[in-house]
Amino acid sequence: MEKQRVVFNNKVLPYMLLAPQVAITLVFFIWPASQSLFLSVLQQDPFGLSSTFVWFDNFSTIFTDEIYRKSLGTTAIFSLLVTLASMSVALLLAVLANRVLFTGRVYKTLIIWPYAVATMVAGVLWYFLFNPTAGIISHLLKSMNYDWNHGLYEGQAFFLVVFASVWRQVSYNFIFFLAGLQSIPPSLIEASAIDGASPFRRFWTIVFPLLSPTSFFLIVVNVVYAFFDTFGVVDAITGGGPNHATDIMVFKVYHDGFKGLDYGGSAAQSVILMGVVILLTIIQFRYIERKVHY
Amino acid sequence: MANATIENVKKSFGDVEVLHGISCDIRDGEFIVILGPSGCGKSTLLRLIAGLEKITSGTIKIEERVVNDLEPADRDIAMVFQNYALYPHMTVFNNMAYGLKIRKMTKEEIRNRVHKAAEILELSELLNRKPRQLSGGQRQRVAMGRCIVREPKLFLFDEPLSNLDAKLRVQMRLEIRRLHQSLNITSIYVTHDQVEAMTLADRLIVMDKGFAGQIGTPLEVYEKPANKFVAGFIGSPAMNFFDAEMAGDGKSIRLSSGEGLQLSGEGVTETAEKTVTVGIRPEHFVICDENKAQIHLRTDLVEKLGADTLVHGYFKDNGDALTLRLNGIQHFDRNNLLPMWVAPENVHVFNQQSGDRLN
Ligand SMILES: Nc1ncnc2c1ncn2[C@@H]1O[C@H](COP(=O)(O)OP(=O)(O)O)[C@@H](O)[C@H]1O
Ligand SMILES: [Mg+2]
Numbered sequence: 139m140e141k142q143r144v145v146f147n148n149k150v151l152p153y154m155l156l157a158p159q160v161a162i163t164l165v166f167f168i169w170p171a172s173q174s175l176f177l178s179v180l181q182q183d184p185f186g187l188s189s190t191f192v193w194f195d196n197f198s199t200i201f202t203d204e205i206y207r208k209s210l211g212t213t214a215i216f217s218l219l220v221t222l223a224s225m226s227v228a229l230l231l232a233v234l235a236n237r238v239l240f241t242g243r244v245y246k247t248l249i250i251w252p253y254a255v256a257t258m259v260a261g262v263l264w265y266f267l268f269n270p271t272a273g274i275i276s277h278l279l280k281s282m283n284y285d286w287n288h289g290l291y292e293g294q295a296f297f298l299v300v301f302a303s304v305w306r307q308v309s310y311n312f313i314f315f316l317a318g319l320q321s322i323p324p325s326l327i328e329a330s331a332i333d334g335a336s337p338f339r340r341f342w343t344i345v346f347p348l349l350s351p352t353s354f355f356l357i358v359v360n361v362v363y364a365f366f367d368t369f370g371v372v373d374a375i376t377g378g379g380p381n382h383a384t385d386i387m388v389f390k391v392y393h394d395g396f397k398g399l400d401y402g403g404s405a406a407q408s409v410i411l412m413g414v415v416i417l418l419t420i421i422q423f424r425y426i427e428r429k430v431h432y
Numbered sequence: 433m434a435n436a437t438i439e440n441v442k443k444s445f446g447d448v449e450v451l452h453g454i455s456c457d458i459r460d461g462e463f464i465v466i467l468g469p470s471g472c473g474k475s476t477l478l479r480l481i482a483g484l485e486k487i488t489s490g491t492i493k494i495e496e497r498v499v500n501d502l503e504p505a506d507r508d509i510a511m512v513f514q515n516y517a518l519y520p521h522m523t524v525f526n527n528m529a530y531g532l533k534i535r536k537m538t539k540e541e542i543r544n545r546v547h548k549a550a551e552i553l554e555l556s557e558l559l560n561r562k563p564r565q566l567s568g569g570q571r572q573r574v575a576m577g578r579c580i581v582r583e584p585k586l587f588l589f590d591e592p593l594s595n596l597d598a599k600l601r602v603q604m605r606l607e608i609r610r611l612h613q614s615l616n617i618t619s620i621y622v623t624h625d626q627v628e629a630m631t632l633a634d635r636l637i638v639m640d641k642g643f644a645g646q647i648g649t650p651l652e653v654y655e656k657p658a659n660k661f662v663a664g665f666i667g668s669p670a671m672n673f674f675d676a677e678m679a680g681d682g683k684s685i686r687l688s689s690g691e692g693l694q695l696s697g698e699g700v701t702e703t704a705e706k707t708v709t710v711g712i713r714p715e716h717f718v719i720c721d722e723n724k725a726q727i728h729l730r731t732d733l734v735e736k737l738g739a740d741t742l743v744h745g746y747f748k749d750n751g752d753a754l755t756l757r758l759n760g761i762q763h764f765d766r767n768n769l770l771p772m773w774v775a776p777e778n779v780h781v782f783n784q785q786s787g788d789r790l791n
Contacts, residue, residue: 325517328484333531333582334505343530347521 171412177405186399196406205382206390206407213386216300217364224304225356228311229349233341235312236319246316253309257367261374264302268375288376292383295376299384302375303368310363311356318352319345358422365415387411434495434585434618435460436481441490443476450476452642453490461616467629468639469665474622477639478588481620483507494585510579511588514595516571518563518578524550525559528577549577552611569600576608580615587619593628605631626666630654638662655777660787663711663780669742671711674752675784678703685710685781689748691727696776700790708790709782714742714757716778725771729754731764745770 146152178196180189200206235246252260267275268288276286288295322345330340369388372378378385378393385393391411395404436458443451450473458464466474479485481492483504492499499507510531519527525546532542550556553573563571572592579587592608593601605628612619612632623629629636630650638645638653638661645665646658657663663671676685679692682699685708686692693710700708717729728748735742743756743764756772764770781790 323515323517325513325515326519328482328504329511329513329517329578330519330530331484332482332504332509332511333578334534335530336505339534344519350521 174405174408174412177401178409179402180405181402182400189402192402196402197410200403200406200410205385208382209385209387209390212296212382212384213365216296216303216368216384216386217361219300220303220307220364220368221357221360223300224307224360225311225353227304228308229315231308232312232315232319233345235316249312250309252306253313255306257303257306257370258374260302260306261371264298264305264371265375268298288380290380292380295380295383299368299372299375299386302371303364306371307360307363311360314352314356315349318349322348354422354426357426358419361418361422362415365411387414435462436495436586436618436620437491437493438477438481439491439493441477441480441492442488443473443480443485444488449488450642451480454637454639454644456637456644456647458618458620461618463612463619463621463632463634464637465629465633465635466620466622466637466639467626467633467665468624468645470624472639473642474624474639475590478511478590478620478622481586482509482511482588507586508584509586509588510582510584512572512575512579512590512592514591516563516575516592516595518571518574520563523560523562524555524566524574524577527563527574528581531578531582545581545583546577549580552580552614553577568596569604572596572604576611580611583617585618587617589619589621591623592621593623594625601628608632626668630666638665640665656789657711657780658789660709660711660782663782663789667713669714669755669757671713671780672754673709673711673782674747674754675707676710678706678708678781680704685779687727687747688752689727691748693726693774693779694776695779695781695791697791700781703783703790707784709784709787711780711782712774712778714755716774717754717756717758718773718775719758719770720773722771724773726773729756729770729772731766731768731770733766734762734764736761743770 179191179193181192181195182189231249235249255263267273268286270276270287270289279286286294288298326344326348327340330344335343365386366388368386369392372384372386372389373392376384378389387407388411391404391408394400394407398404438454438456438458440453440455441451442449442453454477456464466477468474476485480487483499483502483506487500494507494509519530522530528546528549529542532545537545546559547556550559553576555570555573555577558566558570558574563574566574572595575592589608593604596604608621609632621628621632633650635647635649636653637647640661645662646653648656648658653662653666657666657671660673664673674687676687676693678685678700682695682701682704684692684694729743729745730748731743731745733744735744738761740760741758741762743758743762745754745756746752747754748769779791782788783790
């Protein structure tokens with residue numbers, strides 16, 4: 139098919155078409171981001187009446203803060219686990235779904251559902267299921283003599299926020315992996331079967347490498363998800379506790395800012411968070427993207 | 433190198449049977465072409481032999497061993513796919529070496545085999561390229577190289593040339609033929625292109641809607657087509673068909689125009705004095721003097737193709753349309769009566785109902 143190209147001679151039109159997107163970016167990204175940058179070098183007085191310019195005091199305070207350093211570690215492990223687990227579970231489910239393509243409609247719909255659930259709702263859902271006094275799952279665990287109380291035990295709390303975050307993100311990853319799998323020509327798999335590769339080997343030498351553009355895209359998306367979108371899960375399930383075990387960076391920004399009313403410190407944290415994610419994305423694009431295009 | 437046997441092989445997808453019992457003995461080193469129109473089940477038959485689909489009933493043997501339940505990997509076959517199915521993330525070298533690595537050959541052996549195949553196929557310069565950096569013809573060659581290095585018992589091709597342009601197709605056709613002559617590996621080649629089929633095949637399987645219409649050498653299939661389908665499918669332009677009355681002795685036929693044609697051989701007695709379908713190839717009409725003429729053609733359009741001339745027209749008085757192919761460039765006026773003659777061995781007679789050959 140011949141590509142159709144419509145030509146507009148109007149010089150203003152392109153700018154008008156771009157305007158809504160530019161406006162949204164300005165209002166929702168650039169403006170708040172510059173506000174944070176600005177706030178991060180100010181210190182408010184206790185009554186919020188005035189603020190003083192303090193250079194990088196907020197930053198140095200943060201980095202000497204034991205709790206903040208713990209939060210950095212927690213965030214790193216949390217993001218790694220969420221990204222890895224949600225991607226590998228999704229890939230496994232997608233491979234299974236891809237095999238039974240024509241009978242698997244119900245299965246696919248069920249897997250996709252969690253994505254329609256807001257993160258906060260997902261958090262509340264798992265909060266109730268695991269609630270130490272009222273939850274079905276914690277009840278079951280107790281009947282098996284396992285003492286579940288994520289309000290008390292750091293490991294359990296951490297596991298639960300990871301689990302709930304993964305649960306919701308699996309759907310999203312699943313859709314992309316399934317689409318990626320379906321775009322691999324069956325004849326490639328057949329050729330490798332004829333070449334003598336076992337199903338396992340076919341997967342690792344053919345399917346997995348061919349999925350790498352999808353995987354790369356999902357890594358970027360999942361890291362951003364783990365850093366930002368999981369706020370709702372943490373807020374609903376643990377509120378950062380116990381003993382800051384689930385106090386990931388994005389939650390701490392919110393908590394110190396809106397609960398602790400430390401605007402300067404919170405802004406400084408959000409600037410750091412922004413920096414970390416920008417850095418990660420740059421690394422991903424520079425080092426991983428190169429390897430995924432064949 | 434191996435022989436192969438296909439015995440009454442049937443295949444159904446769900447309730448739909450697409451192959452209705454195909455049998456064929458394939459000899460060691462033979463080049464078999466499966467020819468038929470799109471959708472007749474050629475690829476399905478090939479995929480059954482490869483083990484990519486399970487057969488519904490029947491037996492497939494490779495070198496006297498029943499392979500019905502063997503995985504493709506265990507059948508010792510290699511296949512060239514229509515879309516080549518090269519691994520896009522691997523270099524040409526690795527594409528060819530893939531199957532050898534799986535078979536745990538030594539690095540040295542792998543390198544030798546790949547380089548040898550690359551030399552035969554003129555790919556030596558391209559070994560470090562990725563498939564996307566190759567032209568269609570080069571990809572085609574890599575796909576063949578991947579098969580050659582394995583030194584399989586059986587070579588399978590599924591319309592390997594259909595994605596190439598016409599000129600390249602002719603060139604690759606010759607190359608495949610040459611390759612087969614030097615390697616002598618038993619090959620099964622699927623195509624819908626009759627020129628490819630006629631030039632490559634030692635023997636042809638002409639398929640029609642899941643049946644093997646005829647199995648034979650290209651010449652047998654051309655000279656003695658087993659039924660009306662095969663007769664009409666092989667040859668270009670297609671054979672002319674028209675109804676005629678069989679004489680009482682079965683040795684001649686009478687057209688509705690009153691003119692007649694002689695048949696060769698013993699004569700066809702079972703349909704004596706009944707209506708039959710007659711087939712004559714466009715190239716088998718000979719224009720002759722009026723006193724030798726058996727039939728007459730009223731000319732209509734004339735197409736001059738350079739190497740030959742196609743004359744379209746009708747039988748003398750009744751309306752059956754005919755096409756003639758004559759050598760060189762020839763001129764005819766419209767609405768002329770041409771006296772013609774057809775050698776008895778070139779008159780094919782088919783049962784009007786079943787389409788089976790009668791003479
Ligand atoms: N996997 C399949 N499921 C259902 N029907 C199929 C399948 N593969 C092929 N067919 C059907 O079998 C028939 C023969 O197909 P195929 O062997 O691909 O034909 P050809 O290669 O001669 O063009 C077609 O009618 C096709 O629709
Ligand atoms: Mg086909």
